[in-house]
Amino acid sequence: MGALRLTTAAVRGLFAIMPTPALDGSEDPAMTDTLDRAETRRAVDALIDDGVDAVMSTGTFGECATLTWPELRDxxxxxxxxxAGRVPVLVGATTLNTRDTIARAKALRDLGVDGLLLGRPMWAQCDDDNLVAYYRAVAEAVPELGIVVYDNPEAFKGKISTAAYAALAEIPQVVAAKYPVFGPQFAADLAAVAGRMRLLPVDRDWCTAHALGPDDVVACWSGSAACGPLAHVELSRRILAGDLDGARAIAGELGAASAGFFPEGSFALFSRYNIQLEKIRIDAAGYIKAGPCRPPYVRCPPEYAAGARESARRFAELDARYRAASLGSRR
Structure with a gap:
């Protein structure tokens, strides 16, 4: 067993989530190799050069479910x-069962990833005992890798319970949780993990969550950072520096840029078109060329797509403003 590559203490700052760039024509189910390798490399360099603290992918809009294994491996x-070791890299390995997930996790470990973004099997809902046993089995199989639990209540048929969080925090390799839906349960879950793992809110909720645990809520996740991360990087800098008034102002801007992205304001409805809407928004923002969606998650209602493009426009403007301010401060 080697040393743990990503520890709880190292989970700090902005964990940016990027898409898996796809070549033109990737919506065709006959296409066997859809990976845009050149854009992948360029996008990773851009995110790191712009100051993100970790790169995550192959969750939902990273298309873990629709990539072939050779594509995900490459x-x-x-x-x-x-x-190149500049920031931690976390890759999703979720499959429909524990054995395939472990096989993928071992291969990813051997490729050099630092951690896993790991959801639970989603064919049938896992109760607490099965959920915890699943994460423990993966952790024991790849003890070198930090695990970020993916707590998406729509994708995985329910919210992880507070009792399950307490048990997950006992597993040394479980270093964090991607916490997509901030709500009343967050405070209880934060108390249950007792600093043994990090709970990562989405960027726009980071200030509110941080107030509940200033010493523990020291990282966030962000999908919109793939639309241009400069505002998000500044949010992280200000929170970690203790400038909470400045951080709240930026969080408000991120929230305003996100307005209208969830169709009819519904996370459940958004989740039906999560991949399509995220990739439409990222492409429209222009920071990363996400490319087409892989089947079967290809189409979505045009009015929903319009909301994603409008959100992209706002994020692109926000990134440009913070980019200009950053350049000005260096002169």
Whole structure:
């Protein structure tokens, strides 16, 4: 057993989530190799050069469920090579069962990833005992890798319970959780993990969550950072520096840029089109060329797509403003 590559203490700052760039034509189910390798490498360099603290992918809009294993393996290899140790790299390995997930996790470990973004099998809902046993089995199989639990209540048929969080925090390799839906349960879950793992809110909720645990809520996740991360990087800098008034102002800007992205304001409805809407928004923002969605998650209602493009426009403007301010401060 080697040393743990990503520890709880190292989970700090902005964990940016990027898509898996796809070549033109990737919506065709007959296409066998959809990975845009050149754009993948360019995007990783751009995110790291712009100041993100970790790169994560192959969750939902990273298309873990629709990549072939050879595509996911090659993508992970490029992430690791491009990052070159500058920031931690976390890759999703979720499958429909524990044995396949472990096989993927071992291969990713051997490629050099630092950790896993790991959801639970989603064919049937896992109760607490099965959920914890699943994460423990993966942790024991790849003890070198830090695990970021993916707590998406729509994708995985329910929210992880507070009792399950307390048990997960006992597993040394479980270093964090991607916490997509901030709500009343967050405070209880934060108390249950007792600093043994990090709970990562989405960027725009970071200030509110941080107030509940200033010493523990020291990282966030962000999908919109793939639309240009300069505002998000500044949010992280200000929170970690203790400038909470400045951080709250930026969080408000991120929230405003996200307005209208969830169709009818519904996370459940958004989740039906998560991949399509995220990739539409990223492409429209212009920072990363996400490319087409892989089947079967290809189409979405045009009015939902319009909301994603409008959100992209706002994020692109926000990134440009913070980029200009950053350049001005260096002169």
């Amino acid at each position: 993508f992970a290899e490029i992430l690791v090579s491009a990052a």
